[in-house]
Amino acid sequence: MAPSLSADPADRIIVALDGMDPEQALAFASQVQGLRWVKVGLELFVQAGPHVVAQLREQGLRVFLDLKFHDIPATMAGACRRAAALGAELITVHACAGSEALKAAQAAALDGATRAGQPAPTLLAVTVLTSWEEQRLQRELAIGQGIAERVSALAQLSAAAGIAGCVCSPLEVAALRAQHPEPFALVTPGIRPKGAAVGDQARVMGPAEAIAAGASQLVIGRPITKADDPCAAFAVCCEPLKA
Template sequence: MHVKDKIIVALDVPDLAAGERLVDQLSPYAGMFKVGLELYTAAGPAAVRMIKEHGGRVFADLKLHDIPHTVAGAVRALVRLGVDMLNVHAAGGKAMLQAAAAAVREEAAALNRPAPVFIAVTVLTSLDREALHCEVGIEREVEEQVVHWALLARESGLDGVVASPREIRAIREACGPEFGIVTPGVRPAGSDRGDQRRVMTPAAALREGASYLVIGRPIIAAPDPAAAARAIITEIAEMGQ
């Protein structure tokens, strides 16, 4: 896999026009574009269609979390849109995860196309130990909770998880070399952490075993987003990843 194919650029922007400008600039440097809650709420399915029309691949990062029937219907709609990756939240439980995984496979088969990569969100990268314990009410340590949800996702038929770089090694040990790990909380050396708590540089995250890196503000908020993306690819390549 080429270095650029491991990079998912997060289009965390308020409208379709802003997203399209970034897709135009960054298509040579991104293996996929992430459409998250902000852009999807503003533009809906048009955001996915815009990226596909530009020849890009789409990660629908909507973190679906509802009763099994509702989530299964939502993932079917996303498969019909043609997304290449999508996610739900592992906290929805095994019945939800299994129903969604079955819906993804069935809808893709009905359309005679490959199923998108289907993953589960674990512990958000904005949460640390104190927030997990005192605010969310989960008593496990962060890494233990992440691995617990990763194993649940694997057992439920999903392809991988979203997890911070700090938990990559533990997930690899628990879930094996083929399990996908999509890693946000990636910050090039010297960049601002923003609201991310558990971070790592791109090259270090890949060394740990990340399958894909989700990078947003260090690229899209840069004065020259294309130059920022090129610099990250160069940094990774020079580290031999």
């Protein structure tokens, strides 16, 4: 099931703690007023391990564990079981691992959370990474489908396997929302407030536009974490989401 969200715009924004060491991440998360969700990615998790998830949760934060599991079914199941036991409420898996692996991961995540007394997590299937551009995707991976077609197919595969949401570019949100009504979660990186640098994201959109298109939650990193005043930058991102 998708995570329960309040009407507060702060619940819709997940701040990515990318590029930080554990001490920086914990200090940053504690200083941003109103912050509800943070994303722990590969770099931070490899350096800090499961302990950083526990520490962030002790600060009252909800954690999106973005490790993009992609392996054989048994290994994906074991990884998702352990991730859910940590209390991560959003966990990413690659849709292209296939339906058997997705089903195993989903069942194991629920089991791990239940056994550990943690909230039931939402698994999010990664369709096509937002750094890909269509011509390069087709050329380098020898994929005949365009990005939109591939995203749609992988999202459908994931939903049929019982996965409760997807990570996708905001430019694909409207089409996916039409195919997968709420409570199916659509979590979108590649969010850049007006005037922010695009960076390494090839397919981007502003916060209000992404929510209007059907996004459930937005992942925002550098426009907040690299701002001179992160608290003010977070507030600026929340402002256009107010009813």
